[in-house]
Amino acid sequence: QKEVEQDPGPLSVPEGAIVSLNCTYSNSAFQYFMWYRQYSRKGPELLMYTYSSGNKEDGRFTAQVDKSSKYISLFIRDSQPSDSATYLCAMSSLDQAGTALIFGKGTTLSVSS
């Protein structure tokens, strides 16, 4: 079983839709959770960073962490064509804060106008 599982998609939605992206993980030691956006062949861009469980909102983006279910989500409201990209979840463990991020393989999102 991979440490982090992420549905690769592709996910296609119309402009203005609410998008839900998800990851599951197996390592209960993970405490730091991140979402990155990556445009084709570019460097991953940090979107959201959450410590432990709970919700975090930033503009059109909301990140949720449910540690009891080992499940994290990213919601995008009022999706735009410019949101078309690959979204990567990433996480690391508390006792190794500052060390490696473990990534999901990414979900490809396409938003049509």
Place this chain on the structure above:
Amino acid sequence: DSGVTQTPKHLITATGQRVTLRCSPRSGDLSVYWYQQSLDQGLQFLIQYYNGEERAKGNILERFSAQQFPDLHSELNLSSLELGDSALYFCASSPPSGAEQYFGPGTRLTVT
């Protein structure tokens, strides 16, 4: 722009050769991480340096090595290159008190 810089953007080289990739972290960041991204494997952690010292190793081949210099820039050396080493190589840095990482634009390595 994350503030992390990487050079060169592209490298094309032949099998058996050696290359050096360079990374400068964001101002104030002490940690530098190297990742490899291939189509089938996704983003894989290679190695981490913190303030000049190696801190963690991931799936880094023995043919690969890295170092971090006193000015905190880092270099990743890849030797005896094989076709399978063709990939995107990313550098990331993180602040002293945080776990979040900021990625550079990457170096695209093509081995022919």
